[in-house]
Amino acid sequence: MQTKNIQEILNKLEISELNAMQQEAFKIIRNSSNTILLSPTGSGKTLAFLLPLLEILDTDLAEVQTLILVPSRELAIQIEQVTREMGAGFKANAVYGGRAFSKDKIDLHHPPAILIGTPGRIADHFRRKTFSTKNIKALVLDEFDKSLEVGFENEMKEIIAELSGLQKRILTSATQNITIPDFVNLTAPKRIDYLKGEQPSLEIKTIQVNPRLKLQSLLNLLSENHEGSGIIFCNLKDSIAEVSDFLSENRIEHGTFSGGMEQKDRERSLIKFRNGTHRLLIATDLAARGIDVPEIDFIIHYQLPFKASEFTHRNGRTARMRQEGIAYVLSDRDTLPDFIKTNDYKVQLAKKDTDIVEKTTLFISGGRKDKISKGDIAGLFLKQGKLKKEQLGLIELKQDCAFVAVPEKKAEELINLLNNSKLKKKKVRVRYI
Secondary structure (H helix, E strand, C coil): CCCCHHEEEEEEECCCCHHHHHHHHHHHHHHEEEEEEEEECCCCCCHHHHHHHCCCCCCCCCCCCEEEEEHHHHHHHHHHHHHHHHHHCCCCEEECCCCCCCHHHHHHCCCCCEEEECCCCCHHHHHHHHCCCCCCEEECCCCCHHHHHHCHHHHHHHHHCCCCCEEEHHHHHCCCCCCHHHHCCCCCCCCEEECCCCCCEEEEEEEEEHHHHHHHHHHHHHHHHCCEEEEEECCCCCHHHHHHHHHHCCCCCEEEEECCHHHHHHHHHHHHHHCCCCCCCEEEEHHCCCCCCEEECCCEECCCCCCHHHHHHHHCCHHHHHEEEEEEECCCCCCCCCCCCEEEEECCCCCCCCCCCCEEEEEEECCHHHHHCCHHHHHHHHHHCCCCCHHCEEEECCCCCEEEEEEEHHHHHHHHHCCCECCCCEEEEEECC
């Protein structure tokens, strides 16, 4: 790929230049058959492997040519979004469990050059022979160790056995010590390791709490950290419900995220967290990696993880890319697991009475398939909606809809002004999410 074309893609992604890991990955992946890419969460691995793969795609071939396997729905959606935002001219689709199979059939009727999916759903399509696999030249196993952890080994083995024409295999992980099974056929791989060297500045603090007063201790801690964004980690969805109910009673706005939620609700929780409508997210370890969220100021281990790897990945949501961050451990035990090394910490500030919400999220019933762009939406809100530029928050554009962060105090007025407006010849509804 020419330097000019790369710069055009970076401009579309609003990135000035590739970081050191991405530059090295580009050179190695384009010249190697087998590559292992180890790099922290949030370091830009998706762009690192997509850029060199674009070089081997045939613009005249309307078949699946690159297959990307991921452990979670959120990661599939994230990679699909990045691929489309690159604007390289190749069709990309994501398929995953929990999504209607009928939607898959519509998307795959005209096969994408790049197909992203969870192993279970991809294996299902292989069995049904939904599309031809003979032109798949590149395979990416993204967050490979996580796919093994969640039980996708048999599906991955089945898929790889079907791919006889592979020219490139790329395996990525944010974990140092991974075991690669023989079925991956990763012969003499080139290794790119950015897990070594300078580490992010992460401070881990332990707060000893009375088990009966744990929720109140959490509330006091959140009052002290009343600015910035954070994730509160729980082990079970029932625990999330308990914490969520308590915070709602105390008028602290937040989102929730767990495997027990409907996919639409999970996506919308992340959208609100990304755009600042919610500064807090209560989540299981599903949110520890593989989700697209901005830099997080702190994380709270409301419940302790069971394994060292889970502790590492939770902490990896903050202090990313060598930034600073804090991880709080709310401990109601006399002793902590050996993998948790922290300093004692005492909450000193009294709790605040309220948590002021400054933003809310509006839904727009039109998206990419209607030829609507982010610029079109921005123009609607700035001109017809009379918003100031600094008041317009993050715009997220999907295939059939969009989401916009706006000041809460302006939301009703915007809905009244913009509902049933026209965007690219389509009349769109504007309402609360």
